[in-house]
Amino acid sequence: xxxxxxNRALLAMADALVAHQDEILRxxxxxxxxxxxAGLTGYILDRLLLTPERLAQYGSDVRNVASLPDxxxxxxxxxxxxxxxxxxxxxxxxxxxxxxxxxRPNVTVDIASLCLKAGNATILRGGKEAFHxxxxxxxxxxxxxxxxxxxxxxxxFVESTDRALVAELLSLRGYIDxxxxxxxxxxxxxxxxxxxxxxxGGVGVCHTYVDRTADLEKAVEIADxxxxxxxxxxxxLDTLLVHREIxxxxxPRIARRWAEKGVxxxxxxxxxxxxxxxxxxxxxxxxAEPDDFGKEHLALVATVKVVDSLDEALDLIYQYGTGHxxxxxxxxxxxxxxxxxxxxxxxVYVNASTQFTDGAQFGLGAEIIDxxxxxxARGPVGLQxxxxxxxxxxxxxxxxxx
Amino acid sequence: xxxxxxNRALLAMADALVAHQDEILRxxxxxxxxxxxAGLTGYILDRLLLTPERLAQYGSDVRNVASLPDxxxxxxxxxxxxxxxxxxxxxxxxxxxxxxxxxRPNVTVDIASLCLKAGNATILRGGKEAFHxxxxxxxxxxxxxxxxxxxxxxxxFVESTDRALVAELLSLRGYIDxxxxxxxxxxxxxxxxxxxxxxxGGVGVCHTYVDRTADLEKAVEIADxxxxxxxxxxxxLDTLLVHREIxxxxxPRIARRWAEKGVxxxxxxxxxxxxxxxxxxxxxxxxAEPDDFGKEHLALVATVKVVDSLDEALDLIYQYGTGHxxxxxxxxxxxxxxxxxxxxxxxVYVNASTQFTDGAQFGLGAEIIDxxxxxxARGPVGLQxxxxxxxxxxxxxxxxxx
Numbered sequence: 001x002x003x004x005x006x007n008r009a010l011l012a013m014a015d016a017l018v019a020h021q022d023e024i025l026r027x028x029x030x031x032x033x034x035x036x037x038a039g040l041t042g043y044i045l046d047r048l049l050l051t052p053e054r055l056a057q058y059g060s061d062v063r064n065v066a067s068l069p070d071x072x073x074x075x076x077x078x079x080x081x082x083x084x085x086x087x088x089x090x091x092x093x094x095x096x097x098x099x100x101x102x103x104r105p106n107v108t109v110d111i112a113s114l115c116l117k118a119g120n121a122t123i124l125r126g127g128k129e130a131f132h133x134x135x136x137x138x139x140x141x142x143x144x145x146x147x148x149x150x151x152x153x154x155x156x157f158v159e160s161t162d163r164a165l166v167a168e169l170l171s172l173r174g175y176i177d178x179x180x181x182x183x184x185x186x187x188x189x190x191x192x193x194x195x196x197x198x199x200x201g202g203v204g205v206c207h208t209y210v211d212r213t214a215d216l217e218k219a220v221e222i223a224d225x226x227x228x229x230x231x232x233x234x235x236x237l238d239t240l241l242v243h244r245e246i247x248x249x250x251x252p253r254i255a256r257r258w259a260e261k262g263v264x265x266x267x268x269x270x271x272x273x274x275x276x277x278x279x280x281x282x283x284x285x286x287x288a289e290p291d292d293f294g295k296e297h298l299a300l301v302a303t304v305k306v307v308d309s310l311d312e313a314l315d316l317i318y319q320y321g322t323g324h325x326x327x328x329x330x331x332x333x334x335x336x337x338x339x340x341x342x343x344x345x346x347x348v349y350v351n352a353s354t355q356f357t358d359g360a361q362f363g364l365g366a367e368i369i370d371x372x373x374x375x376x377a378r379g380p381v382g383l384q385x386x387x388x389x390x391x392x393x394x395x396x397x398x399x400x401x402x
Numbered sequence: 403x404x405x406x407x408x409n410r411a412l413l414a415m416a417d418a419l420v421a422h423q424d425e426i427l428r429x430x431x432x433x434x435x436x437x438x439x440a441g442l443t444g445y446i447l448d449r450l451l452l453t454p455e456r457l458a459q460y461g462s463d464v465r466n467v468a469s470l471p472d473x474x475x476x477x478x479x480x481x482x483x484x485x486x487x488x489x490x491x492x493x494x495x496x497x498x499x500x501x502x503x504x505x506r507p508n509v510t511v512d513i514a515s516l517c518l519k520a521g522n523a524t525i526l527r528g529g530k531e532a533f534h535x536x537x538x539x540x541x542x543x544x545x546x547x548x549x550x551x552x553x554x555x556x557x558x559f560v561e562s563t564d565r566a567l568v569a570e571l572l573s574l575r576g577y578i579d580x581x582x583x584x585x586x587x588x589x590x591x592x593x594x595x596x597x598x599x600x601x602x603g604g605v606g607v608c609h610t611y612v613d614r615t616a617d618l619e620k621a622v623e624i625a626d627x628x629x630x631x632x633x634x635x636x637x638x639l640d641t642l643l644v645h646r647e648i649x650x651x652x653x654p655r656i657a658r659r660w661a662e663k664g665v666x667x668x669x670x671x672x673x674x675x676x677x678x679x680x681x682x683x684x685x686x687x688x689x690a691e692p693d694d695f696g697k698e699h700l701a702l703v704a705t706v707k708v709v710d711s712l713d714e715a716l717d718l719i720y721q722y723g724t725g726h727x728x729x730x731x732x733x734x735x736x737x738x739x740x741x742x743x744x745x746x747x748x749x750v751y752v753n754a755s756t757q758f759t760d761g762a763q764f765g766l767g768a769e770i771i772d773x774x775x776x777x778x779a780r781g782p783v784g785l786q787x788x789x790x791x792x793x794x795x796x797x798x799x800x801x802x803x804x
Contacts, residue, residue, distance in 0.1 A: 079765060085754055087764055092746060094776050173593065177776050191575065195593060197777040218799035225801035340794050344494060352487055352797025361802065362489055362793070363481060374496050374579050374790040375599040376778040388776040391764070392742050395754025397620035399627035400763065 010066035016144035027136035093119030095177035102183035103129035128161035204324025211330035252278035270306035294320035346379035411550035412468035418546035429538035495521030497579035504585035505531035530563035606726025613732035672708035748781035
């Protein structure tokens with residue numbers, strides 16, 4: 001499909017989300033009721049809830065996808081060889097992308113619209129808590145897409161929450177080109193069963209290291225933002241490392257900020273000793289357990305440790321990090337350079353909050369996941385990253401010499 | 403390791419292949435004798451054989467790798483965001499690459515040198531027929547690399563031919579970043595057992611389609627080169643498709659050429675009928691069996707079929723091709739454009755031999771495999787394709803707004 005045809009379909013999908021909002025909200029009400037009866041509470045219920053405002057936002061997100069540049073057909077690395085062959089790469093769709101996800105109805109619309117824009121077919125398999133919402137959303141946008149000329153079957157939804165079907169989906173080599181699990185609980189299952197290529201991400205143990213030469217004001221803002229702007233996302237701060245030389249100065253400052261915001265600090269003995277002297281109101285600080293290192297908190301909790309050197313910080317990030325997003329705060333050029341060189345994470349930051357790891361923030365328009373694998377794509381996975389390329393060789397009769 | 407240090411190590415490895423040639427040739431003699439006793443013959447024995455000349459060629463290949471540009475550290479897609487963050491990608495090594503391969507001693511040296519140049523560690527596991535040759539080659543280059551400053555263990559050889567160890571290797575998620583099987587017989591085993599990312603390639607069912615408007619002289623040269631220049635490589639022609647309008651003119655010409663070279667033609671009824679009238683000396687033509695379509699011959703054999711249209715050719719390539727290398731010979735602009743657009747193979751050719759699919763031919767310097775998967779890399783996999791990237795974000799204290 002050409003870009004215009006795909007964009008027309010996307011706009012039709014956006015319109016359909018509003019036109020069919022009664023049907024969608026009824027299905028969501030069904031899910032909400034079941035979730036409440038099952039005793040689900042708090043942010044899980046909130047993630048599940050659909051409202052007219054949220055549906056309007058979904059529609060506007062789909063319109064945003066329509067407005068993004070189309071990666072398909074883009075040529076690159078073209079050269080003319082000495083024998084006259086014109087050799088180059090052209091970006092093409094990956095093919096069929098399956099997404100297995102938990103109870104977030106927005107994923108249904110996000111994945112389907114991004115995949116369609118990049119020319120891919122989509123197979124969606126959402127979590128059981130949002131089954132009726134997802135099913136109705138998928139039916140609504142798939143119908144709108146088909147009516148706008150998209151081939152039937154380009155957006156499919158698995159109308160069952162039987163996990164055996166996921167295992168079967170994961171074995172369909174030759175039919176599915178990529179499986180994307182969204183949600184930490186699914187990754188192990190997918191890795192265990194996948195016979196098709198996978199794109200893993202969305203889980204991160206993220207470090208911020210405050211170096212001995214850090215601007216401590218900036219370091220408070222950066223660490224606080226990395227932890228508290230949104231604590232439930234994969235690039236939120238999990239562990240704060242602080243150089244021993246500035247620990248007595250810095251730790252009380254960040255702890256004061258976090259005490260105000262209700263962040264619990266799980267500290268190594270050196271950090272705890274500093275903080276115990278600081279008399280901070282409402283401070284929640286307690287000794288770190290061994291498994292607090294390497295833990296993705298997804299909560300108002302931070303592991304805190306004092307280190308003797310940049311080397312020790314690098315070692316800890318190597319040992320406990322997951323290659324997602326890690327930051328240094330420093331005014332030391334050589335320390336910044338070493339950190340950038342030696343930390344092998346999807347995104348490495350100097351003097352900025354790790355919360356920036358996001359396709360829209362990086363100028364990719366949108367993303368389907370933050371990849372923590374090394375193959376194919378790393379960090380924010382936008383439209384370009386859900387395509388591949390083929391080589392096109394244009395000749396005039398060339399044959400290869402012996 | 404910096405580029406200079408890696409290149410020094412590569413030159414030391416090249417020298418060591420010559421300096422230790424007696425030891426290597428003795429080990430190879432051991433393998434050759436066992437192979438002869440086991441009744442192996444022909445090109446398998448030839449692939450196994452090492453000579454002083456071949457070792458000198460290995461050395462010269464390693465020197466060529468030293469002379470290639472280093473992909474590591476290359477920056478790209480850099481931009482400055484509105485908030486002042488400088489965001490970009492930097493190319494970095496993949497990490498640890500394991501290669502499982504059959505009885506070709508040259509693979510030991512090729513893979514180790516290319517991986518080292520791209521900053522990767524290598525784990526090599528060769529076939530049992532070449533065990534002593536591979537083991538001695540690996541020991542020789544690994545020792546030379548270590549003496550030249552490469553960390554111990556950067557080039558490792560699995561000193562066993564027990565297949566259970568391959569299954570274990572394939573399960574080492576978190577330790578191995580990529581497994582590359584070289585040799586068609588290994589792919590199914592690897593796909594069955596791999597819990598680590600894989601790069602599949604080196605197997606292809608390749609089509610050349612001679613369109614109704616083809617320049618028939620060029621079409622004879624192109625199809626003949628694609629089949630006979632080397633018939634044992636994955637991008638050799640397997641199936642020749644010929645448009646019905648020019649079949650009576652073209653088929654006898656290519657058949658005459660192939661009869662001279664001993665190529666056997668496995669024909670559909672229409673092709674057989676044309677050829678039976680043509681009185682070609684030494685022609686080997688017989689009816690195609692159903693499984694001749696979709697078969698990688700790796701021999702002086704070609705499947706031949708007459709088609710009614712470009713559409714039929716596209717359908718057959720979709721049905722029987724493996725997404726490796728496929729060609730059209732045509733003077734029709736629209737036919738060429740449709741073929742390039744609709745054939746989704748790693749390399750799509752217009753008016754050229756499919757034998758060009760090769761890293762060195764495409765200007766990549768060298769290759770470790772021709773990928774037929776869509777994820778990560780497609781077609782020739784050179785130095786750049788055995789790296790990944792990380793995002794580097796340079797800030798001055800930026801935090802992300804709510």
